[in-house]
Amino acid sequence: MATMPFDRYQAYPAIELPNRSWPNRKLTTAPIWCSVCLRDGNQALIEPMSVETKLRLFKHLVAIGFKEIEVGFPAASQPDFDFVRRLIEDGLIPEDVTIQVLTQARQELIERTFEAVKGAKRVIVHLYNSTSTLQRRVVFGLDRAGVKSLAMQYARLIKVIATQYPETHWMFQYSPESFTGTEVEFSLEVCNWVVHVWDPSPERKVIINLPATVEMSTPNTYADLIEYMDRHLKRRDSIVLSLHTHNDRGTGVAATELGLLAGADRVEGTLFGNGERTGNADIATLALNMMHQGIDPKLDFSDITETRRIAEECTKVRVHERHPYAGDLAFTAFSGSHQDAIKKGLAALKKANSPAWEVPYIHIDPKDIGREYQPIRINSQSGKGGIAYVMEQHFGFKLPRGLQIDFSSVIQRAAEESGKELPPDVIWRHFKEAYLDRTTPIEFIDHVNFPAKTGREITATLKLGNALSIDCGVREIKGIGNGPVDAFVHALNELCLSEMSVVEYHADSVTSGTDAAAVAYVSVHIPGRPPIWGVGISTDITKAPLIAAVSASNRAGLYPAD
Numbered sequence: 001m002a003t004m005p006f007d008r009y010q011a012y013p014a015i016e017l018p019n020r021s022w023p024n025r026k027l028t029t030a031p032i033w034c035s036v037c038l039r040d041g042n043q044a045l046i047e048p049m050s051v052e053t054k055l056r057l058f059k060h061l062v063a064i065g066f067k068e069i070e071v072g073f074p075a076a077s078q079p080d081f082d083f084v085r086r087l088i089e090d091g092l093i094p095e096d097v098t099i100q101v102l103t104q105a106r107q108e109l110i111e112r113t114f115e116a117v118k119g120a121k122r123v124i125v126h127l128y129n130s131t132s133t134l135q136r137r138v139v140f141g142l143d144r145a146g147v148k149s150l151a152m153q154y155a156r157l158i159k160v161i162a163t164q165y166p167e168t169h170w171m172f173q174y175s176p177e178s179f180t181g182t183e184v185e186f187s188l189e190v191c192n193w194v195v196h197v198w199d200p201s202p203e204r205k206v207i208i209n210l211p212a213t214v215e216m217s218t219p220n221t222y223a224d225l226i227e228y229m230d231r232h233l234k235r236r237d238s239i240v241l242s243l244h245t246h247n248d249r250g251t252g253v254a255a256t257e258l259g260l261l262a263g264a265d266r267v268e269g270t271l272f273g274n275g276e277r278t279g280n281a282d283i284a285t286l287a288l289n290m291m292h293q294g295i296d297p298k299l300d301f302s303d304i305t306e307t308r309r310i311a312e313e314c315t316k317v318r319v320h321e322r323h324p325y326a327g328d329l330a331f332t333a334f335s336g337s338h339q340d341a342i343k344k345g346l347a348a349l350k351k352a353n354s355p356a357w358e359v360p361y362i363h364i365d366p367k368d369i370g371r372e373y374q375p376i377r378i379n380s381q382s383g384k385g386g387i388a389y390v391m392e393q394h395f396g397f398k399l400p401r402g403l404q405i406d407f408s409s410v411i412q413r414a415a416e417e418s419g420k421e422l423p424p425d426v427i428w429r430h431f432k433e434a435y436l437d438r439t440t441p442i443e444f445i446d447h448v449n450f451p452a453k454t455g456r457e458i459t460a461t462l463k464l465g466n467a468l469s470i471d472c473g474v475r476e477i478k479g480i481g482n483g484p485v486d487a488f489v490h491a492l493n494e495l496c497l498s499e500m501s502v503v504e505y506h507a508d509s510v511t512s513g514t515d516a517a518a519v520a521y522v523s524v525h526i527p528g529r530p531p532i533w534g535v536g537i538s539t540d541i542t543k544a545p546l547i548a549a550v551s552a553s554n555r556a557g558l559y560p561a562d
Contacts, residue, residue, distance in 0.1 A: 074116035132181035173207035223258035230263030
């Protein structure tokens with residue numbers, strides 16, 4: 001067994017935090033929420049959103065209830081700048097919503113940022129510069145004094161420029177970027193100096209945002225860092241302490257929840273966790289986790305399916321089937337024992353006539369977020385996982401992942417055309433039509449194969465037709481290859497003058513006992529085309545993959561040469 005290169009990495013250093021209090025605290029209220037979908041989420045997209053798309057998502061964020069929305073990095077790109085101007089000039093920002101704009105600690109970027117938000121009523125200017133030990137050494141070549149001087153210099157500049165626009169209610173925010181990669185006492189020093197420059201008051205606070213730009217430790221360590229800052233920041237009563245976690249270790253939500261226990265007041269995140277690398281903290285999950293604990297989340301996810309639809313359409317990023325609340329399979333039980341327990345729990349709940357939700361395996365009432373519990377059912381919105389489940393549970397076919405994707409497109413088209421739910425028997429009919437009944441223009445009859453000097457030699461008997469569905473009779477073909485399937489495909493290529501090759505091959509059984517049948521799944525490649533799948537069934541385990549290869553050939557539209 002190979003050994004993983006664990007010795008290349010070092011454990012994150014723990015900090016001294018005597019009498020930490022966050023483990024004994026309990027969340028009772030929702031934080032201030034700030035959506036960064038339009039900035040952090042947008043910059044992580046393969047295709048960044050257009051102005052119109054960002055506007056659509058902005059309106060939905062407002063409808064959900066966000067009062068602070070980071071709308072972009074206007075100095076970084078013209079589309080971001082144009083979007084901010086569109087919001088302001090068309091009067092699209094509600095009175096109770098504050099837009100937030102990000103800027104790096106550089107004069108020309110700060111000036112361009114103020115130009116972008118001119119005329120807005122309420123603006124948070126978010127200043128950042130990296131303080132991390134690694135970036136100081138390998139990116140900027142600055143020591144601690146240089147980094148601190150940079151933060152203070154541009155904090156002063158922001159304060160000065162803001163006085164030129166008295167019609168706007170300004171709020172300033174500072175992020176020591178890569179906070180988790182910075183010595184905590186140095187982060188504290190820099191933040192305290194920035195707070196000193198901005199000179200806030202309890203009536204006019206500033207935001208100190210502590211980003212886990214890269215998630216580097218367990219959530220409890222992040223909570224220690226936040227409690228340390230909460231204890232030692234000067235003028236704490238004039239500071240909104242904010243969190244911005246990423247999900248590199250897969251614990252962004254947990255780190256945020258513990259950070260709130262540790263004293264934070266505010267959370268930046270995105271819908272469904274979209275963001276750089278492995279994403280940001282998922283605000284939908286955070287908010288609904290709070291609702292599950294009896295806390296008003298202050299955000300409206302009563303139709304989370306609609307929120308998911310808009311997010312997916314705007315970002316072109318799919319929400320995972322197993323997302324805790326919005327996933328296709330979140331409220332569907334695969335296990336028979338789970339289904340039975342849920343059924344009994346729902347019956348008991350109805351009999352008790354109690355508003356309290358208590359059902360095994362389902363931690364919140366799906367109806368509270370516009371969803372419902374149901375066993376696997378297939379319609380035009382169904383994913384490949386559900387279709388694969390039906391094929392396995394009802395018919396014994398364990399479809400490979402590639403075939404799941406291929407067949408799901410067949411079912412989606414059928415569901416869209418019918419506009420109805422597709423029951424298992426209809427799904428089976430479509431599977432047969434798509435893969436098992438593809439016997440023209442080539443139909444497999446029989447074969448023999450035997451050893452050859454370079455592998456296996458095969459002689460196969462086929463019934464042939466042509467493009468006009470005219471019966472062309474029976475023919476024998478011969479081929480040599482590494483094995484029977486390879487030899488057979490070589491023979492088919494010679495017959496059809498093609499360049500088909502096998503990409504994947506899987507075999508299984510679909511029944512048991514004396515009448516056991518073998519099923520083979522074969523994916524073939526033809527130059528210039530995506531993979532094409534075929535399926536074959538036979539009581540002879542050597543025939544099934546050959547029938548599958550013929551199925552794939554027929555689905556590819558290959559015809560015997562004259």
